[in-house]
Amino acid sequence: MKQYVETFDRGPGGWWGWNGNEKSYRPLEWTKGSVTSRSPWWIDYNHAPPGAGYLHMVMCLNTKGPFGEHLKEVGGPNGFVASGCSRNFTNAKMAVRVRGELIENGAKLVLLAQAAANDTISGWLLHGQPIRVAKEWSEQTLTLLPDEKQWTCLGGRHDRTDYYVRHPLANVLRDVNVNIMFILFPLTVAPMGPIAGDPHILRPERDYPVWRSKLPEGYATLDTVRIEFT
Numbered sequence: 001m002k003q004y005v006e007t008f009d010r011g012p013g014g015w016w017g018w019n020g021n022e023k024s025y026r027p028l029e030w031t032k033g034s035v036t037s038r039s040p041w042w043i044d045y046n047h048a049p050p051g052a053g054y055l056h057m058v059m060c061l062n063t064k065g066p067f068g069e070h071l072k073e074v075g076g077p078n079g080f081v082a083s084g085c086s087r088n089f090t091n092a093k094m095a096v097r098v099r100g101e102l103i104e105n106g107a108k109l110v111l112l113a114q115a116a117a118n119d120t121i122s123g124w125l126l127h128g129q130p131i132r133v134a135k136e137w138s139e140q141t142l143t144l145l146p147d148e149k150q151w152t153c154l155g156g157r158h159d160r161t162d163y164y165v166r167h168p169l170a171n172v173l174r175d176v177n178v179n180i181m182f183i184l185f186p187l188t189v190a191p192m193g194p195i196a197g198d199p200h201i202l203r204p205e206r207d208y209p210v211w212r213s214k215l216p217e218g219y220a221t222l223d224t225v226r227i228e229f230t
Contacts, residue, residue, distance in 0.1 A: 004085045004227040008035050014078030015222075016071065018042055018057045021206050025074040028059060034223040035059065036100075039216065043189060046164060048200045051155035052125070056184040058109065058220060063087050064177045086229040089113060089180075090173045093228045094142045096182075100133045100220035107184040107216045109133055111142055112154070114178040115167065121178060122167035123154040125185055133220050146170040158201055182222075188214045 006013040012030045019026040020042025029036040041056035048054060062071070065081045094111065102109070108130035114123040128150030129142045148169050156164030191199055192209040204210045 011076035014075045016075040036221040038219040047154040048157040054187040060181040091230045095226040097224040102218040112181040115172040120165045124151040
C-alpha cells in the first residue's frame with residue numbers, strides 16, 4: 001500500500017501506550033474518532049547517557065507482526081500491518097491531526113522510527129520537525145528525509161549498547177520493521193535527594209525517586225494519522 005490512513009473510528013488501530021516498570025503494554029484512551037495519551041508517562045531509561053537521553057513513550061504503533069495476545073487486546077487490530085503498508089519510510093510524508101495540553105518542561109513531541117537488524121535495534125528521532133500540541137486542532141506534516149542533521153540516533157545506556165546501536169539512518173528508513181512512536185524528548189531527570197551512585201547507571205523511578213515537576217505533564221489527542229509513501 002502507498003498510503004496509510006488511521007482515523008480511529010473503529011478502535012485504536014493497533015496503537016498502544018506503555019506501562020513502564022511493569023514492562024507491559026497499556027491501552028490508550030479511545031473514543032470514536034480519536035486516541036488520547038495522558039501523563040504521568042514512564043521514564044524510558046534504555047537510552048540514558050552515553051545514549052541520547054531519557055524519553056516518554058506517548059503513542060506507539062508496531063509496523064510488523066505477528067502480535068501477541070496482550071498487544072492485540074490493548075491495541076486492537078493493527079491497520080498498518082493488515083493493510084500491507086510499505087515499511088519504506090524514505091521521503092514519506094506523515095500528516096497528523098493533534099490537539100492537547102502539555103507543560104513541556106523543555107521536551108518536544110517528536111516522531112521516533114525503529115528498525116531491527118542482526119539482533120540489534122536502531123532508533124532515530126526526528127528532532128528537526130517537532131509536533132506542536134495546542135488546545136485547538138491542527139494538522140501538521142512531517143517529511144521523513146534521510147538527512148541525519150534532522151534526526152538523533154538514540155543509542156543505548158551503559159548496559160544496552162550491544163542492543164541499541166547506530167545503523168545508518170538511510171537503512172532504518174528503508175525498512176522500519178519494529179515500530180514508530182510519538183515520544184517526548186528530551187527529559188530533565190532530576191533525582192529527588194541524594195543517591196548512592198551514578199544517576200545514569202541507576203534507573204530513575206526504579207532505583208531512585210525523581211522530581212516529577214521537572215517532567216512533561218498533560219495529554220495529547222490524535223484523530224488522524226496519514227502517511228504517503230513514495
